Amino acid sequence: MQKFMRFPNWKPKAMTLSYDDAVIFDEKLIGIMQKYGLKGTFNVNGGMMSDKFYRRMDETTALKLYKEFRMEVAMHGYGHAFLGGCTGADIIKEYYEDKVKLEETFGEIMRGGAYAFGIYNDEIVNVLKTLGVGYFRTTECSGNFELPADWLRWQPTCRHAAANLFELLDSFLAESPDKSYNAKPRLFYLFGHSYEFEDNDNWERIERFCAKTAQYNDIWHATNAEIYDYVQAYDNLIFSAAGDKVLNNSATDVYLWLNKRKVLARANSVTEIE
Ligand SMILES: [Zn+2]
Known part of the structure; x- marks a missing residue:
């Protein structure tokens, strides 16, 4: 059987944004994203949610802003530590304390995040895995529209x-x-810091990006975790040997092309394939 994932409502493409450091300019950025229907993930340092830190949002403002516009809050290290060459204990502390603080503040389980300074190695990745974190973003750009291999x-x-x-x-x-039933889905993943728009006086850049994108309706706009969860649900589909049934054990409906036909594998169900 040839199968190809589609995003919710058969959309062949998805877009997600990822912005770091929870600075005060996130409010303006979210206003623009909201205006055009874009979604994304904001990577917050649990120990730096205070206006004592240069341009950072305090806890109350951050909570209100991200919740109101249903943006995902994710990890970025408790104190934005530079973890290159650090001991295992430093790594554990930086991410464990971050997770605890963000979960307590935002009332949600942290699912992922972004590496502060783009620093990661096998030890750091293992700590995140142990903490039950599913995804983490690097700063190395792919320049393509593939879903992540890792x-x-x-x-x-x-x-x-x-x-x-x-x-x-x-x-x-x-x-x-x-255009062809057997093509892979595509993802555009954009990242940065909202203070860059302020410092470079180029807010029109993101406004133009969002406005242009909003003219197309074949794109699913989602947070990082929504995309991660959706792809996990797709990857975990179980097919009968005869190819006449598919089991979806997840809590989300999954859309796919199967042998040149559209199949909607309903959440928590076995779907008969005609
Ligand atoms: Zn950062």
Whole structure:
């Protein structure tokens, strides 16, 4: 059986944003994202949610902002420590304390995050795995629209500051996986810091990016964790040997092309394939 994942409501493409450090300019960024229907994940340092830190949001403001607009809050290290060359204990402390603090503040289980300074190694990845974290973003850009091969070393497509940002966006928007039933889904993953727009006085860059994207309706706009969960649900589908049934044990409906036909594998059900 040939199978190809589609995002919810058969959308062949997805987009997600990832912004770090929970600075005060996230409010303006979220306003723009909201206006055009984009979604994303905000990577917060649990120990730095205070206006004592330069340009950071305090806990109350952060809680209100991210909750109100249903953006995902994710980990970024308790104190934004530079973990290169650090001991195992430092690594454990930095991420354990971050997870505890963010979960207590936001009332949700932390599912992923982004590496502070883009620093990671096998030891750091193992600590995150042990903490039950599913995905973490690096700062190494892929320049493509593939889903990650390794969720704990998730490479974004590009930074918003990339010189070829709009070229990449144009080629993403021009992709039409559904022209052929057997094409892989596509993902555009953008990252950065909202203070860069302020410092470079180029808010129009993200406004243009969002406005252009919003003209297309074949894109699923989701947070990092929503994409992660959805792909896990797809990867965990179980097919009968005869190819006439599919079991979806997850809590989410899964959309796919199977032998040139559309199949909707309902959550927590066995679906008969005609
Ligand atoms: Zn950072």
